[in-house]
Amino acid sequence: MTNTMLITGANRGIGLEFVRQYAADGWRVLACCRHPDKSVALTELAKQHPGQVMIHALDVADHAQIEQLAKVLSNEAIDLLMNNAGVYPASDKNGFGRTDYAEWMTAFSINAMAPLKMVEAFVDQIARSRRKLIVTITSQMGSVADNSSGGSYLYRSSKAAANIVVKSLAIDLKDKGITAVAFNPGWVKTDMGGPNAMIPVEQSVADMRRVISRLGLADSGKFIGNDGIEIPW
Numbered sequence: 001m002t003n004t005m006l007i008t009g010a011n012r013g014i015g016l017e018f019v020r021q022y023a024a025d026g027w028r029v030l031a032c033c034r035h036p037d038k039s040v041a042l043t044e045l046a047k048q049h050p051g052q053v054m055i056h057a058l059d060v061a062d063h064a065q066i067e068q069l070a071k072v073l074s075n076e077a078i079d080l081l082m083n084n085a086g087v088y089p090a091s092d093k094n095g096f097g098r099t100d101y102a103e104w105m106t107a108f109s110i111n112a113m114a115p116l117k118m119v120e121a122f123v124d125q126i127a128r129s130r131r132k133l134i135v136t137i138t139s140q141m142g143s144v145a146d147n148s149s150g151g152s153y154l155y156r157s158s159k160a161a162a163n164i165v166v167k168s169l170a171i172d173l174k175d176k177g178i179t180a181v182a183f184n185p186g187w188v189k190t191d192m193g194g195p196n197a198m199i200p201v202e203q204s205v206a207d208m209r210r211v212i213s214r215l216g217l218a219d220s221g222k223f224i225g226n227d228g229i230e231i232p233w
């Protein structure tokens with residue numbers, strides 16, 4: 001039976017590579033992005049995999065749009081919901097004393113609130129699937145234990161919030177047989193990771209897919225790295 005995944009932020013970076021690799025592996029992919037008309041690489045992938053990669057417009061900060069998409073996709077069974085869309089706020093580099101609070105709200109809405117809203121909207125479709133997996137891409141920068149360099153208040157706090165959202169989801173959705181994990185993809189060469197990043201995007205995604213393929217309920221509530229090793233909160 002064909003597996004189905006739904007992914008946010010599918011037009012570039014890690015999200016686009018997930019679409020590429022899962023599609024090549026035979027999965028049906030519901031690929032969500034803010035601006036399908038401008039998403040050239042994703043449109044190309046959908047053309048290469050007709051009826052298998054479907055593009056849907058979705059700004060994850062827009063809850064009405066999330067609810068509307070869940071209605072449109074109400075008959076789906078979603079084996080893997082991947083909350084991938086994320087932002088590193090530009091002002092986060094300014095450091096202490098120069099916090100942009102409006103930008104913090106935006107980052108929080110995309111990085112922390114959207115993953116929960118997505119699950120609230122799509123929980124029925126996930127619950128009726130075979131795999132019943134929710135993967136939220138957070139970041140090691142959201143680890144309290146790992147914070148030895150300070151700064152990045154907006155990004156760190158929003159990703160730490162996403163981590164605790166995942167932990168609560170794991171507890172609340174256990175009775176439905178749903179597995180929820182948080183993932184750190186490593187420092188990956190994308191627009192966000194920059195050119196000096198350590199890991200090519202193909203490698204990070206291949207590594208995460210290998211770990212995801214082995215996930216089960218016993219892993220629910222874990223914070224995992226692309227190498228499969230658990231990360232301290």
Ligand code: NDP
Binds near residue numbers: 033059187
């Ligand atoms: P990119 O900046 O390359 O891509 C970010 C993606 O998120 C884009 O598709 C972007 O769409 C999308 N996005 C941003 N805001 C919204 C929104 N409101 N609605 C829908 N989509 C949105 O980043 P990466 O691919 O590197 O990052 C993917 C995930 O991995 C993020 O959650 C990031 O925090 C996390 N991560 C990345 C690391 C790295 O080293 N690269 C390290 C740790 C975590 P658009 O083109 O429309 O802006």
